[in-house]
Each structure stands twice: as structure tokens, then as C-alpha cells.
Amino acid sequence: MIGRLFSLVIDCPDPSELAGFYESLLSMPRVEDSPDYVVLADPAGTQMVTFQRVGDYRPPSWRDPERPARAHVDVLVGDLDVAQEQVLALGATLLEGSDKPVGYRVYADPVGHPFCLITQESIVPGA
Structure with a gap:
């Protein structure tokens, strides 16, 4: 094993707002909360999803090769x-x-x- 997954990081225009959506979807509470960076984690702290602010954010478009989902x-x-x-x-x-x-x-x-x-x-x- 080379390493282990630390966090899935999702770029977005407003970390707090998008984290709220995933808090409800995944039932994971916030463990870190700042204007540019929000972290959700499971109770054991072994699974995390992080949201980071990106200026000039352009959302992906489903099945559009010009703006693919990564x-x-x-x-x-x-x-x-x-x-x-x-x-x-x-x-x-x-x-x-x-x-x-x-x-x-x-x-x-x-x-x-x-x-x-x-x-x-x-x-x-x-x-």
C-alpha cells in the first residue's frame, strides 16, 4: 500500500452552502468550517469530504466534453x-x-x- 484516502476534495463557489447539501445527503457533521474551506467527517474520522472555494468556478456539465465531470x-x-x-x-x-x-x-x-x-x-x- 502506498497510502490511504485522506479526503475527497470538491471545488465550489461557496464551501459552506455546498457542505450543507452533503451534510444532509451523507449524514456527516462538519469538523472544520471556514469561509474558504469546510470539512465533513464520519464519527471515526476515517472518511472525509472537503469543500474548497474556487474563484471563477465553472460547474461541470453532464456529458459535455467542453466541461466534463472529473x-x-x-x-x-x-x-x-x-x-x-x-x-x-x-x-x-x-x-x-x-x-x-x-x-x-x-x-x-x-x-x-x-x-x-x-x-x-x-x-x-x-x-
């Missing part, structure tokens, strides 16, 4: 329809053409980063 988050959920209602209420947007395989849908967070809601069915067919 990475995205997969969130495992129990019930895709229930989770969809919840993320839409938080400010997410269902992306067109994302309702493809069973147990898998693609959304954009409030600043345009794509993320997926997935169920066990999409990981293990027939589960």
Missing part, C-alpha cells in the same frame, strides 16, 4: 425513490438520461457536480 460520488441508498425525493428537496437535480440501469440514477448537486444514488442491486445483480 469525478463523482456514489451514494449507496436503501430505496432509490425515497432517496430521490430527499435529494431533490435538498436542491439536487435529476440529470436527463441518467435513469438507466436498475438501482442507479445520476443527479447534480446544487453547484452542478454530478453524483449517483445507487442501490445494492446496481452493485450485485439480483441482490
Whole structure:
């Protein structure tokens, strides 16, 4: 092993606002909070998501080669329809053409980063 994942870092125009979206989505509390940098972590401190302010932020565009998504988050959920209602209420947007395989849908967070809601069915067919 060369190392271990320390944090997933997401660029955005307003770290506090976007962190609020992911706090609700992932049930991870803030452990660091400043105007330019917000960190969420699980209770053990082994999984972290960091949000950093980027000037002149340009959101990715789903399937647009001029502004591609460089990475995205997969969130495992129990019930895709229930989770969809919840993320839409938080400010997410269902992306067109994302309702493809069973147990898998693609959304954009409030600043345009794509993320997926997935169920066990999409990981293990027939589960």
C-alpha cells in the first residue's frame, strides 16, 4: 500500500452552502468550517469530504466534453425513490438520461457536480 484516502476534495463557489447539501445527503457533521474551506467527517474520522472555494468556478456539465465531470460520488441508498425525493428537496437535480440501469440514477448537486444514488442491486445483480 502506498497510502490511504485522506479526503475527497470538491471545488465550489461557496464551501459552506455546498457542505450543507452533503451534510444532509451523507449524514456527516462538519469538523472544520471556514469561509474558504469546510470539512465533513464520519464519527471515526476515517472518511472525509472537503469543500474548497474556487474563484471563477465553472460547474461541470453532464456529458459535455467542453466541461466534463472529473469525478463523482456514489451514494449507496436503501430505496432509490425515497432517496430521490430527499435529494431533490435538498436542491439536487435529476440529470436527463441518467435513469438507466436498475438501482442507479445520476443527479447534480446544487453547484452542478454530478453524483449517483445507487442501490445494492446496481452493485450485485439480483441482490
